[in-house]
Every structure is written in structure tokens, then in C-alpha cells.
Amino acid sequence: MTDLHGIGTRNSAPLLSLVDVGKDYAKVETRGGRLRLVFDLLRGHGAAHVFRALDGVTFDLARGESLGIVGENGAGKSTLLKIIAGVIKPTRGSVEVHGRVGALLELGSGFHPEYTGLANIDLAAALLGLAPSEIAAKRDEIIEFADLGEHIDDPIKHYSSGMVVRLGFAVATALAPDILITDEVLAVGDESFQKKCIAWIEKFLAEEGTLLLCSHSMYHIQKLCRHALWLRDGHVERYGPAADVAQAYLAYHEEKSADAKAPIAPAAASAAGVYAITSLALTPGETVAQGDTLTIRGEVFTPDGRVPVVLVGIVRADGTPVYGVATDMDGCEPRQLDLQRYAFALTLPGLALLPGKYVVRAHALDPEGVRLFDHVERPLVVRGTSRELGLVRLPHQWE
């Protein structure tokens, strides 16, 4: 799915433009395979056996519009970032970058382990094409930001992972990139340095900098990025506003971890002569906005003409119960339609559910409200841009 959401409508050329980008990796298991691969590559053929790490990725990125990249491990996130950083060439498609890219790919991002911190600063600056005079001007700034003390003169191989990230971040940021690519590195480093990083990134964003953030933290994605791209098995699963993509991605994970339970077909239940929900519908629909009024209507079948009890519940997509209420708890009864059919309607004004994926369940019970027969489910998606945490919005106020 490609949804441009107005990206690229500005007059200026996009900072970054990817068209149908794909990357294949050669699959070789044996030494002989490696030898054959060399011959294939030299003859100008592609590798015989390939793994498609990335396929058909298309998007534009305008200046100042940050993009978050989400996806499971092995979905192709790192490959995509490496292609944008120019470390690898795509097998298919085209990549255009109009600006200076600062990349923090994985830990150590291109430092030489034998070099001292100081020597690595010079190396990184040389890699970015800075003249020696520019390097000298930036060096003190980098040293100060990294705040490594006298360790700046030690070889990188003796650094802790946190120290490497500090230096890497200090280098990548001091060289005034147009696009900053970071690959899940903010998770390393101590609390105070993380705050420093976030503060720097927010300033960078405020000054029209463009961030390409790869993270498993939907919090960071939503906080720092305007748009997000969800990669799944090498292709774009979803692309759009960060909040939408983050919600869809979280919902996907919730569904994945929940038991897939198929509801009993209403027709089968009524044929079996038990109390059963025969229809269930949500108004205004199965997608509602946070704070809207949701009405849950349905019909219930009674085998012996007695008035059944209906229990309606809402669970999160992963099965966590949120709220449930039955007709007999409130002293209500379903309305009779004919001898064996009763109708019910439950209205939830000002829906307090936070954005995400839920399931609405209706259960049919006997008139005593004891025996629970079957249940019918309807998915419910609550849309919204709220960044509150949890399941529901509780009435609250700050002093």
C-alpha cells in the first residue's frame, strides 16, 4: 500500500526519492557456491540463488518530513537504511538523495576499532568529505557532545557499547547532515545521554532537519516522525501518518499473539436448539473515532421462548478484557421480535477506548444468566491520534 499523504507536493525536489527499490542477496551455502557466485558476478550475471531482502519500495521524503521505519526483525529495515545511506546498491529500482546523509547504522557505525576516538572523528569527517580545516573546527564540538573524558584517546575497541554510541551520535550530528539515519541506537546509552539525543533530534527537527528513524519503539516513532513506513518481509505493508501506521503495527502484533478463536456460526447454534446470538452489528461501523458514540445491535435466538440474557463485552485484540456488561445486571431485557427472536442494542456514548484494535463479543445466556451458550465477535478499530497509554481514557485532571 502506498499512500502519499501529500508528500512531495511541495515545489522543491524531494530530499530523498525511492522508486521501486529492491535488493537481492546472494544465497551461498558452500565454498563451491562462493566460487560459482564470483564467476556469475564477473560475467555480469546476477547470483543464481537469491534472497529478496527488499522489493518494490517506493516513497519520497521532503525536507523536514521525518519518516519512521517499523517492522519485525528481518523485514528489511537495515537493508533499506543501508541503501539510502549508499552503503549498498539496490538490485532494482532507483534511489536519489539530494543532500548530505549522516548515518548511524548499528553500533559502532563505521568506526575503526583500532583507531582512537579522536582518530575516528577525523576518519568519519574525511568519509563525509570535510576539508581538514572544517574537521578541526568541528572536533571540539564533537568531543564535548560525546563527553567521553580522557577515553577519547583510547582505541574504540576498548569502549563500552554506550560509549561507542555516544561518539557515533556526536559525530553524526556535528557534521550537519540534511538527513540523519539512525537504526535503533537510541536504546543504548544511559538515561541522560538518551535525553540529550532526543533533545538534539527535536532541535534538529525544529530546524527543518529530516530524520529517518528505525525503531521498535512506537513511542519514539510517533513522537519524532510525521510519517511511518511498515516493512513486512521486504515489502511496504503500510505507509502513512505515523500514528496510523504505529497503531496498525501494534494491532498486528496483538492479533499475532492472541489465540485465533473462530466464533460458532449463529445458524448452527439455532439449529442445535440453544440460546444463540444470530446477528451482531456495530454502528457507525467497525471503525470508529475515539470519543464517538458506538452502538452495538444484535438479535438473539431463544429455543423455548423464554427471555434470554445478553452479555456484551469488549476485549483488546490480544484477548485482554476491557469491559463487559449483561442485560440482567442493569435490569433490562431484550425486546421481543417474535416467538423465538429478541433484539438488543447497547449504546456507548463518548467511547473511552484508546486508539487500537479491539473485538466486540456478544454472548447469549439462559434467563437465569448462568449458562453461557455461544458468542459472536465483531472486530472494532478505534482511530485517533492520542498518545495516552493503556486501554481506556479515564476521567482525569492535572493540578
Added chain:
Amino acid sequence: MAVSSIPDARNGTAAATRGNARDRALFVNFFRRELTTRYLGSVTGLLWALLHPLALLGVYHFVFTSVFRTTGFAGQSFLAFVAVALWPWLAAQEALQRGTVSLANYAGMIRKVAFPHEIVVYASVSATLALQFAGYLAVLVVLRVFGETIHFEGLIVAIPLWVVLAIAVTGAALLLSALQVFVRDVEHVLMPVLMIFMYLTPILYPLTLVPEGLRPWVAANPFGWLVGRLRDALLEGRVSFEWMDGVAAVVALALLFAGRAVFRRLSPHFEDFV
């Protein structure tokens, strides 16, 4: 497929100029690093670069003049005869070996940073050759001081020959280093091959000692030709160029371009294998 280089690729010539300046800066950085990290780490430091060939020279001198009592060095002392040829050989050998494995030392960078990978090989090969050439000059001076006949005017021929050697070695190192990334055996095969090649080359013995029937085969060895030219120039003082020098230069350049072509074909795939 259009991949822009970093930095800016919108303006072709400006980007190229900036790219070249960056590549030069990188080369200088790597070159300096090759010299310092290689010798700073060891106790004997830079001295080792000179010590190794000197020790070899001493051993060969002992074996060939005291044990085998070889004669017939065209009126030259064994020391001068071997020294003039041994240094370029050791330089080429070390440059090839280091160049072949050089990419592995930069594996972290190759995986994460965009830069022309061949700069690594250039820096490795040229640092080794520069160091060995300095050692060569030092040894020539020492030999002269100890009364050997060394014709320094022969350097007019010897220096261009070293340049030809450097071009050829760079080409071969590009080829081997690219293959080494995919097939790790290259490094292990190279060692014995170089060893055998050295004994087939008239470095420790003059061509005149080779049996008549085999002589054309040994003479066909391009390194043997180079060694002969160096001896003519530095030991005999024959300062003149031959048409073969031009042929050698052309062959060396051909090797460089072939090696570079192979390297550039394979280098986009280094990231996955290095």
C-alpha cells in the same frame, strides 16, 4: 539504476570534484594509519621493516657463500647482487599479501559506510611499497659505504622500474583482494605460490647458472626481467631505457585496469561477504 553518491549528486562535476577531494583525504588517512598502526604496535617499531630483509640477506649470504659456496655473480659480490633484487621482491610479496587481506581489516566500515573500497587496497599496497623503497635506498647507501660498487646514477632507471612494479602489484592486489572476500583460500594459496615463484626467479642466483635448456623459461619470468634491469642499472651503471621497459609499463597498466575492473564488478557485493 541510478544511485547518487554521497554527498550531493545533483550537480555532476561539483559532486565529482568533492568526491575526489574526499577520496584523496581518505587515502591519506588510511595510508598514514597503515604506517603508524602497523609499526607502532610492535616493540621494534619501524626498524622491523628494515630488519626483516636484512636478516634474510644475512641468512642467504651465509647459505650461499659459506655452505654452498656458489660463485659466478658476474664479478659482483653476493651481497650486492642479491640485495638489489631481494628488496623489490620482498616489497612486492609483502604488498600482495597485505593487500589481499586488507579489506577484512576494514570490514566494519565496508558494512556501514559508503566509500570506494579500492582506496583500502591502494593505501595498503602503497604504504608497504613506500616503506620498502625507503629501506632499499638505505641498503644501497650502506652497501656503498662498505665499499660495494653501487652506481647511484642507475636510480634514473631503477625508480621508473619500481613505479612499473608498483602499478603491477596494485593491479594484482586489487584482483586478489576482491577474490579473497568471497573465497578465503586465496590468502592461503598465495603464500606457497609466492615462495615457489621466488625460487624460480633469478634473485638468489644469476641466470647464467641455470642449465642452458631451461634458461629461456626462467628468462621469460617478468620479475626476472625486472631484477636483471635493476642489476644492470645499479651494479653496472648502465643508464639507458629499452623498448622492453615500455612493454613492461603497458603490461603493468593492463594488469592494473584488469584488476580494477574485477574489483569494481565485485565490490558492490562486499558488504554481504566481508
